[in-house]
């Protein structure tokens with residue numbers, strides 16, 4: 682695995698104590714609820730695949746609104762942290778989450794097959810999902826073309842993607858990460874035009890890119906000198922929505 686994965690493995694245990702991560706996840710979750718009418722607590726029907734679930738902060742928020750959520754992450758430490766969280770008595774209700782450690786390339790990957798609600802079912806064929814979500818992950822993925830193709834392959838026809846990440850609004854977007862955390866950052870956010878074209882080129886239809894929310898975050902004053910408390914900058918986040926025909 683890459684050095685970026687090493688970074689996420691090292692950060693996994695303390696990941697949830699970062700207020701920026703908590704705030705972004707809460708705002709991301711509110712955006713999902715606002716944009717996806719099928720997220721229903723009373724009648725949860727969707728099977729969801731989350732790419733880059735990390736420690737599952739968003740996964741646990743979404744879980745009551747869906748039938749199942751399969752959370753995939755390329756950092757084993759993140760998946761271990763999510764499994765530990767799910768083993769705690771206070772999270773016993775979240776039985777519909779399946780954590781999967783994988784660098785997902787193939788929609789038919791066996792590790793996606795178990796239905797979290799029927800973990801002991803055998804001889805399962807490829808599993809398909811109604812919705813693929815991701816939060817703060819696209820900027821870490823080397824080939825967006827490849828991951829979008831994989832997402833398309835994982836969906837049922839009529840299924841959808843809803844992907845959230847911060848916007849590349851120009852050179853200042855670089856400040857989202859302090860210089861010490863640039864390992865594994867493949868782009869400084871996502872640009873509206875580029876991501877729209879990439880999603881269309883991957884074969885999705887009804888592509889919509891909208892501003893989801895704007896988040897304030899402390900940033901470095903001088904590159905490499907560390908984040909300065911109170912030195913706030915506003916970062917717009919995009920929500921990218923599209924469907925599989």
Ligand SMILES: C[S@@+](CC[C@H](N)C(=O)[O-])C[C@H]1O[C@@H](n2cnc3c(N)ncnc32)[C@H](O)[C@@H]1O
Pocket residue numbers: 686689702706732733734735736737738739753754755756759783784785815816817818821822
């Ligand atoms: C900034 S973290 C966000 C984690 C989580 N979504 C959150 O908002 O707390 C990015 C996550 O994406 C994961 N990741 C990076 N590339 C990935 C890939 N190709 N497939 C799955 N996960 C990936 C990293 O291991 C890391 O856990």
